[in-house]
Amino acid sequence: METRELRYFVTVAEELHFGRAAQRLGIAQPPLSRAVQQLERRLGAALLDRTSRTVTLTEAGAVLLAEGRAALDAVAAAERRTRRAAASTTGRPALVLVTKAGASNELLAKLLAAYAAEPGAVPVDVILSGPAEQARLLREGRADVALLHRPFDPTDGFDTEELGTEGQIAVLPAGHPLTARAEVRLADLAALPGLPLPRWPDPDGGYPPGPGPKVRDHAQLLQLVALGRACALSPESCRTNLHDGLAAVPVTDAPPVTTVIAWPPHSRSRAVADLVRTATRL
């Protein structure tokens, strides 16, 4: 199976429309139809049920959509990492670390400092992303390591090492009645009128239904809290970057958050290995 065929099929499966898919791919519709037919013949499996009006995925098609995306990601990652490896021999090599904006700042600072002191350390670029993008960045080879927070972030398919566990705090607008309490419970937060928990994007970029404002990163979130439009549940370490207008209260019954360092398997990079080793020694 060639990646071109896979790309074609995945696009059609996403659009469920040959015309639009062809447009997205920058080719005409007939060759696209043919390519998908050919793929089906070679696989000996129907991937799409088509009438002249509608296209739907078969069981096998759904499998190939999920698996094919993963495979295309792997190919893209191979390409990107190779390019980076090549660039790193000519210029200065750089390691890309991705973490959620506003989370684990202290840990990150300590890690970067400790790693920089290692012999053979390499410049580290830090990307601050929203939580949904981290996995994608790692999978696509745009990043080498990530700091993730279990159980919130998916660690599917990565190698991980635990770095530490912490409790969670409720972040509230300063002056809110609950901020007078020494500690609160999850039920207290759920019952807050007018202060819903925000919604985070899915891995595919959409948002789950429900009340609560949509947020993409921690800064947005804190701003919304300060504005009195939401409340938030965050790891304790966020306390250090709460500014005016925000207050925090420990939540006793929230699940603890584990910070893990994650990297793609098959990574043969000494820099990644060094960074991970440094991290586990903190």
Added chain:
Amino acid sequence: METRELRYFVTVAEELHFGRAAQRLGIAQPPLSRAVQQLERRLGAALLDRTSRTVTLTEAGAVLLAEGRAALDAVAAAERRTRRAAASTTGRPALVLVTKAGASNELLAKLLAAYAAEPGAVPVDVILSGPAEQARLLREGRADVALLHRPFDPTDGFDTEELGTEGQIAVLPAGHPLTARAEVRLADLAALPGLPLPRWPDPDGGYPPGPGPKVRDHAQLLQLVALGRACALSPESCRTNLHDGLAAVPVTDAPPVTTVIAWPPHSRSRAVADLVRTATRL
């Protein structure tokens, strides 16, 4: 990047010889040289250093070899799983579980029985493989789930759930002096004259250097022990399938073995999810 190019490059990188690689690929040497050159141009990176006598990998080439293998595995897995999904709608669907021959037999039997009793259970094919092949079978889509034993088997890139932990026993020829002891230590085993620990194959099929006979599965291993040519370190649960000529002694300072159930990420199969859930409830 097309999978054909990747396959070509990976083959050359493995052989470090264009002629042999071309032969393995079933094409002539000149098109292969061209294809690799073209890939290098497109990536803007030298992958191989070639003199007219020898070929060696560059830094970037080593990266692409590792990443490219993973990507090719992912593509192959997508293809195989799609074929299986298609076959499963026409015939009876089957789940393929792979485990090491001769390990965790009780656990496996309990798991299969419990799963079969679930509503919506599907026939399960069991593959007994040598340890080195399990990861490959999962990665290539030939199997859906595996029972692995940490810390011996790599769990890189899979999702896992722990099923249980057990100690290890030394398996010795019946009548060996040590079998009189109630327990032994690792150092006792290392010092045994004429009874080396066997060597297991690497993921790539080769064997590490050293003394000790080469083995591919547990049955071979036990036979060698019975013949007095080796001793072995095995999880306790193996005790149930020791036959005549073999004796077991607990090893007090051996690292405990954790049995985990592992499956590829992105698995959208209900059957896999059911089986895993059943397993964690045992």
Added chain:
DNA sequence: GGCATCGATACCCTCCGGGTATGAATCCGG
């Protein structure tokens, strides 16, 4: 220094992937 080995180059040819034009089926509005 001649020879063998091995990758690169030159050149040719086939077939595959892409384009345009059009057909066939289905849905919809009148």
Added chain:
DNA sequence: CCGGATTCATACCCGGAGGGTATCGATGCC
């Protein structure tokens, strides 16, 4: 119930990418 719009499939053509053979150039070895 009929014509037009929509959408996927088919028919046909063309250019170029990919594969083959012949050969060159470089390098190590006896």
